[in-house]
Each structure stands twice: as structure tokens, then as C-alpha cells.
Amino acid sequence: MSDYELRTVLDSSGGAGDHDSGLSDAELMHCYRSMLMVRAFDDTAMKLQRSGRIGFSIPNRGIEATQVGAASALRTTDWIFPSYRDFGMALYHGVSATDMMHNMFGNALDASKGRQMPVHFSFEEPIHFVSISSPIGTHIPQGVGAAHAMKLRGEDSVALISFGDGGTSSLGFHSGLNFAGVWKSPAVFLCQNNGYAISMPTEKQTASDGFAVKGEAYGIPAILVDGNDLLAVRQATAEGVARARAGDGPTLIEAKTFRMGGHSTSDDPSKYVPKELLDEWEEKDPVPRFEAYLASKGLWVEGDRETLYSGCMAEVKEAADLAQATPLPSLETIFSDVYEEVPQHIRSQGEEAYDLLRRKGDAGGGGGEFPL
Numbered sequence: 001m002s003d004y005e006l007r008t009v010l011d012s013s014g015g016a017g018d019h020d021s022g023l024s025d026a027e028l029m030h031c032y033r034s035m036l037m038v039r040a041f042d043d044t045a046m047k048l049q050r051s052g053r054i055g056f057s058i059p060n061r062g063i064e065a066t067q068v069g070a071a072s073a074l075r076t077t078d079w080i081f082p083s084y085r086d087f088g089m090a091l092y093h094g095v096s097a098t099d100m101m102h103n104m105f106g107n108a109l110d111a112s113k114g115r116q117m118p119v120h121f122s123f124e125e126p127i128h129f130v131s132i133s134s135p136i137g138t139h140i141p142q143g144v145g146a147a148h149a150m151k152l153r154g155e156d157s158v159a160l161i162s163f164g165d166g167g168t169s170s171l172g173f174h175s176g177l178n179f180a181g182v183w184k185s186p187a188v189f190l191c192q193n194n195g196y197a198i199s200m201p202t203e204k205q206t207a208s209d210g211f212a213v214k215g216e217a218y219g220i221p222a223i224l225v226d227g228n229d230l231l232a233v234r235q236a237t238a239e240g241v242a243r244a245r246a247g248d249g250p251t252l253i254e255a256k257t258f259r260m261g262g263h264s265t266s267d268d269p270s271k272y273v274p275k276e277l278l279d280e281w282e283e284k285d286p287v288p289r290f291e292a293y294l295a296s297k298g299l300w301v302e303g304d305r306e307t308l309y310s311g312c313m314a315e316v317k318e319a320a321d322l323a324q325a326t327p328l329p330s331l332e333t334i335f336s337d338v339y340e341e342v343p344q345h346i347r348s349q350g351e352e353a354y355d356l357l358r359r360k361g362d363a364g365g366g367g368g369e370f371p372l
């Protein structure tokens with residue numbers, strides 16, 4: 001039923017044999033630029049955090065092809081239940097760097113009105129990108145529930161549910177896959193095996209031979225794919241999506257990749273990632289691999305990365321400046337969106353807070369550090 005041979009499309013020199021990605025030249029270039037946008041967003045967020053302008057970010061270097069390849073197999077009517085590391089899925093589908101930066105600064109234009117941590121994005125458009133859950137794996141049954149609802153309504157949308165290798169140790173992983181397997185919910189589970197869950201290496205995460213095999217316990221077909229090969233991830237995801245749309249149920253995809261940075265801006269991976277391992281994965285960087293493919297099609301020449309990347313950096317920097325200049329959410333928003341009618345005891349707490357604001361001109365606000 002399953003195929004655990006590591007699936008690849010692109011060889012190291014960019015050859016793809018007679019593979020047909022189904023993407024036009026413009027779409028291939030959009031995939032490429034989306035990966036560079038992830039890098040530009042990452043690099044900018046790191047500088048913003050180190051200079052104290054934002055509290056937290058999550059590095060994505062090395063896993064861009066998994067995110068963009070998977071996202072490219074979805075329609076905008078589909079639903080993404082993302083991991084906090086899925087910047088590329090949002091960017092590929094046209095979420096603007098500005099909307100993402102509003103979240104990073106927690107300002108008044110942030111979709112969550114500053115109530116979430118940075119990188120806990122939530123977008124209704126251009127694709128359903130469901131608010132990120134901090135507790136690992138809790139979004140897996142949520143995504144299965146949404147997928148199942150689509151099936152009951154007779155819609156042909158699917159849910160892509162993305163999580164890390166660490167996410168497979170959560171209760172949500174087991175209950176989510178079990179339900180989806182039994183009820184043939186239109187879900188595609190994307191396990192991004194990026195080598196570590198914070199400092200916990202994959203080999204200590206599970207006694208199984210990898211993660212794809214876990215699908216068998218739930219009657220779910222699985223695919224093991226090279227996560228640094230954008231076209232292979234796209235192909236594997238497209239297969240899962242097609243099965244789900246056809247009513248044939250879920251698919252589990254294990255994308256083997258590597259987190260080339262720290263877990264977050266609060267982490268120092270040099271304490272636990274062996275240098276040889278990093279060097280080994282540096283050689284497998286998904287960006288030059290895709291560039292070699294584009295070059296073989298006459299779409300890329302030496303120097304194009306620098307030109308495109310500086311355009312991405314300018315876009316992200318402008319987004320960051322705009323987000324920083326946007327006011328923070330007003331104090332009143334603490335009390336909105338929960339009760340239709342605010343109860344008396346909450347109203348009096350609000351009055352106290354507004355009074356403090358009137359007297360002191362500032363009702364507080366912490367240093368913004370996040371220890372995770």
C-alpha cells in the first residue's frame with residue numbers, strides 16, 4: 001500500500017528526467033521567489049528580534065521547498081492547518097509580507113489584534129490559513145474535523161495539516177489520524193521531519209523506522225519524500241490531495257528535510273546540532289537545487305538569486321517599517337470579541353484599566369521576550 005522509498009524528482013544537478021510538474025514557467029518562478037521571500041522574511045525577522053523591535057521569530061532556512069512544494073498543490077478553496085514554521089505556505093498563496101509583519105509586531109492591524117505570539121499567523125484570505133496553535137499537535141484533530149465537515153457538506157476542498165516530527169508524539173496526531181482513517185476524511189497530513197524537535201533529535205522521537213510507517217496503524221497510505229526537492233513534495237502532496245478530493249480518504253506524507261537554523265530566536269543550535277550534520281545538509285540546500293532545475297529550463301542564470309533576493313528584502317523591510325509604525329491595538333480590544341454583552345465584573349476591570357491609562361498615559365506592556 002505504501003512506498004517508503006525516498007521519493008525524489010530533482011537530481012543534484014537539477015535534472016528532472018521527463019517529470020511534468022504541471023507548472024508554467026511563471027509558476028515555477030513564483031515557487032522560486034516564494035522560497036527567497038521566506039529567506040528574506042527569516043533574515044529580517046532575526047534582525048528585528050536581535051535589535052529588540054519584535055520579541056520572537058522562528059527560522060525556516062532549509063525547509064522552504066517542503067512548505068512551497070506542498071502549498072503549490074492546493075487550491076485557494078482548500079484549508080491549511082499549519083505549523084508555526086510554515087511561512088512559505090502563506091507567502092506562496094499571496095499573503096503579504098505586511099500582513100505577516102502586522103502579526104510579528106502584534107499591532108492594531110494584526111488579524112489577531114496582538115493577542116497571539118509572533119509567527120502565530122491567521123489569515124482568511126487569499127487561502128484559509130488557520131490560526132496557529134502553540135500546543136504541539138492540537139491542530140491535527142481540528143484539521144481533521146474541518147476536513148470531515150467539508151466531506152459532510154459535499155464540498156471538494158481538502159485540509160492540509162502540517163506538523164513536525166515532534167508533533168507525531170502528541171495525542172492529537174494519534175486521534176486525528178485514527179479518525180481520518182476510519183471516516184476517510186479529506187485530509188493530507190504533512191509531517192515535516194526536519195531532524196529536531198527543539199533539541200530532541202528524530203532518532204529519540206520515535207522507535208519506528210521513520211514516520212511514514214505510522215500511517216499503516218491507521219490504514220492510511222503514506223509517502224516518504226525528499227523535503228528539499230520542491231517538485232517531489234509537490235507531486236506527493238498532489239497525490240494526497242487528489243485522493244482526498246476523490247473521496248478516497250487521507251494520506252500521510254513524511255518530508256525528510258533539515259532545519260538549518262535554531263528552533264527559534266531563543267535557541268542556540270550550536271549546543272546540540274553536530275557541525276558535520278549541518279555541513280551535510282548545507283550541500284542539500286533546496287534553493288540551489290531548484291535553481292539548477294530552473295537553469296536547465298533556461299529560466300535562471302548566475303546572479304539572479306542576488307537580484308531577486310534584494311527585491312524580496314526591500315519588500316519585507318518596507319513591510320516591517322509599516323508594521324512598526326502602525327499603532328498597537330487599543331486597550332479596549334482586551335475586552336472585545338469574547339462576550340456579546342460584557343459582564344459587570346469584566347466591565348469594572350476595564351474601567352480600572354482605562355483609568356490607569358488616563359492617569360499614567362500607558363497601561364503597561366512587557367518587554368516582549370518569549371522564552372520558547
Ligand SMILES: Cc1ncc(C[n+]2csc(CCOP(=O)(O)OP(=O)(O)O)c2C)c(N)n1
Binds near residue numbers: 192
Ligand atoms: C504540547 C506541547 N509540548 C511542548 C511544547 C514546547 N514545544 C514548542 S515547539 C516544540 C518542538 C516541536 O517540534 P516539531 O513538532 O518537530 O516541529 P519543529 O519545531 O521541528 O518544526 C516543543 C516541544 C509545546 N508547544 N506544546
